[in-house]
Amino acid sequence: MGLTIRDRLVAYRNLPKFFSLVWKVSPRLTSYNILIRIMQAIIPLGLLNVSKYIIDEAIAITHNRALPYDYLWKLIAIEFILILLLIILGKVTSLIDELLGERLTNDTTNMIMQHAAKLDLVQFENSQFYDKLERARQQTTGRAILLTHLFSQVQDLITIISYIVVLVTFNPWIIVILLSVTLPSLLGEFYFNNKNYTLLRSQTQARRELDYLSLVASSDVAAKEVRLFDLSGFFINRFKNISRDLYNAKRKFGVKRLIISSLISIPGIVGFYLVFFYIVQQVLHGSLTIGGLTLLLGTIRQLGGLVQSSAKRFNAVAQGAIYLTDYFDFFNIMPTITIPNNPRPFPDPIISGFTFEDVGFKYTNSEKWANRHLNFTLRPGEKLALVGENGAGKTTLVKLLVRLYDPTEGRITLDGYDLKEYNIDDIRKQMGIIFQDFIKYQMSASVNIAVGDISEIDREDLITDAAMQSLAHPIIDRMPNKYQQMLGTHFDTGFELSGGEWQKVALARAYMRNSQIVILDEPTAALDARSEYEVFKRFSDITEKKTAVLISHRFSTVRMADRIIVLDKGEILEIGSHEELLQKGHRYAELFELQAAGYK
Numbered sequence: 001m002g003l004t005i006r007d008r009l010v011a012y013r014n015l016p017k018f019f020s021l022v023w024k025v026s027p028r029l030t031s032y033n034i035l036i037r038i039m040q041a042i043i044p045l046g047l048l049n050v051s052k053y054i055i056d057e058a059i060a061i062t063h064n065r066a067l068p069y070d071y072l073w074k075l076i077a078i079e080f081i082l083i084l085l086l087i088i089l090g091k092v093t094s095l096i097d098e099l100l101g102e103r104l105t106n107d108t109t110n111m112i113m114q115h116a117a118k119l120d121l122v123q124f125e126n127s128q129f130y131d132k133l134e135r136a137r138q139q140t141t142g143r144a145i146l147l148t149h150l151f152s153q154v155q156d157l158i159t160i161i162s163y164i165v166v167l168v169t170f171n172p173w174i175i176v177i178l179l180s181v182t183l184p185s186l187l188g189e190f191y192f193n194n195k196n197y198t199l200l201r202s203q204t205q206a207r208r209e210l211d212y213l214s215l216v217a218s219s220d221v222a223a224k225e226v227r228l229f230d231l232s233g234f235f236i237n238r239f240k241n242i243s244r245d246l247y248n249a250k251r252k253f254g255v256k257r258l259i260i261s262s263l264i265s266i267p268g269i270v271g272f273y274l275v276f277f278y279i280v281q282q283v284l285h286g287s288l289t290i291g292g293l294t295l296l297l298g299t300i301r302q303l304g305g306l307v308q309s310s311a312k313r314f315n316a317v318a319q320g321a322i323y324l325t326d327y328f329d330f331f332n333i334m335p336t337i338t339i340p341n342n343p344r345p346f347p348d349p350i351i352s353g354f355t356f357e358d359v360g361f362k363y364t365n366s367e368k369w370a371n372r373h374l375n376f377t378l379r380p381g382e383k384l385a386l387v388g389e390n391g392a393g394k395t396t397l398v399k400l401l402v403r404l405y406d407p408t409e410g411r412i413t414l415d416g417y418d419l420k421e422y423n424i425d426d427i428r429k430q431m432g433i434i435f436q437d438f439i440k441y442q443m444s445a446s447v448n449i450a451v452g453d454i455s456e457i458d459r460e461d462l463i464t465d466a467a468m469q470s471l472a473h474p475i476i477d478r479m480p481n482k483y484q485q486m487l488g489t490h491f492d493t494g495f496e497l498s499g500g501e502w503q504k505v506a507l508a509r510a511y512m513r514n515s516q517i518v519i520l521d522e523p524t525a526a527l528d529a530r531s532e533y534e535v536f537k538r539f540s541d542i543t544e545k546k547t548a549v550l551i552s553h554r555f556s557t558v559r560m561a562d563r564i565i566v567l568d569k570g571e572i573l574e575i576g577s578h579e580e581l582l583q584k585g586h587r588y589a590e591l592f593e594l595q596a597a598g599y600k
């Protein structure tokens, strides 16, 4: 899809907002930038004028040798100073642009991170939202380039206006003629820039695939499979085919552009020589000096170049401005899970527990109920296990409990009051939770544990204690740098752990937090059976007074819980203790027997 002139103009409306963003990043650097650019914009005209006087004075001296040289030397000195100033100012602007650009990149990235942290999980699962976030994020360097383009554009416009004033003062017709003859090539420039943008946009998917192919063929993650399945030839060929198509499309477009833009530049050249002819006539008639001739010709030549480059930049600025729409839109997205004005204090200790009152939940992008008709109470101090087949709704239930989502129907109460009446930060503070897809932070072992309660990052004793409880301590103790050991493979000094070892480290996070509720959503799936048994045994000893919810597919673990909820297609099928459920002889008993038989 190409950009219409209207799209471009609409996008330009983002620019004042963008400017105020830049201003906020650094009012000082922005003011310097503007001041220096205004100077840079006016100096070229000054230079052309000084050259005019130099030539006229030099000619006057050749006609009359008796004239003093002082004035000529002064003019040359002024020209020298102006040129020097122009060069230095150019370098200063580059530096300021670079500094301001870097600060803009950092500040906008920071703002995106801050805003993203405020938003709800639900929003991250909406693909349109995610696209917006991704585009807002990816365009960070684009915004720094846009900044330079924008300032350069304003600078060039000032120079263009100063040139037009000179020409209009001499003869307004010159401008009329020049503009009309350069119009075709100007429009051509717009047309081809737009086509080029459309071409690049249409190739985005293919280019992304190229990036992906080169990544897969050379990444550490895929190296094992690529070798074993002998896939490198396949990837390389695919890369070659796609890149050849892209190259051909680019060449075809480039050649067409070259031919047409050469043809339409002819009227401009003819027009220029008509004006040139007219100006020379004026010199021959004595109404214009040689210096005047050079001033006018220099002005016309430079004006042509400036108009062309501004036209090109107009497009670049418009494209940058279009991406700004994504950026500003992203900040208009507000969290849907809100905090009440006068939140209730979180009970400490919890008295009657969490009650699910006919709770149902549907993900926004799905028609299916992930949970439905949930009615039960999680009592304080209770150890509750959730079991059920894949997709039965165990994780969703836990996410509702910690208010990562709000129920679609029904409500959850805590000590008799709706969970929505409490401050969400308090709820989260009181929950130590580890999910099955926990994050393996490419940071030190110590940080990997401290994330459980980041405010205690300096408390080595707490971190070690937590590691002892989750059985991670012996693993960390064996590593060369112990708790300061960088984990993962991303950095040179990193030490990769096995899946189960990572889980033990992540589990320590739950012990870091001094919370009333602990939730373990299958963070032990990669542990061997003995480790999982030990982890949970310890877990129930240590969390004796705490309320705990655990999700596991291993019945040897599940049976340790006080009560077990069996979920099926999002609904509660059975609820009771291990013995009660076995006695009932329904699904739980059936699944338990099935697993036990496997071990016989």
Ligand SMILES: Nc1ncnc2c1ncn2[C@@H]1O[C@H](COP(=O)(O)OP(=O)(O)OP(=O)(O)O)[C@@H](O)[C@H]1O
Binding pocket: 125, 363, 365, 366, 370, 388, 389, 390, 391, 392, 393, 394, 395, 396, 397
């Ligand atoms: N982010 C999501 N968007 C849409 N549907 C989802 C999302 N997450 C889960 N679901 C759907 O909700 C249902 C319940 O998923 P949930 O993750 O709660 O199951 P689970 O019991 O924890 O499964 P498992 O044992 O595989 O971890 C599934 O059908 C799943 O496809």
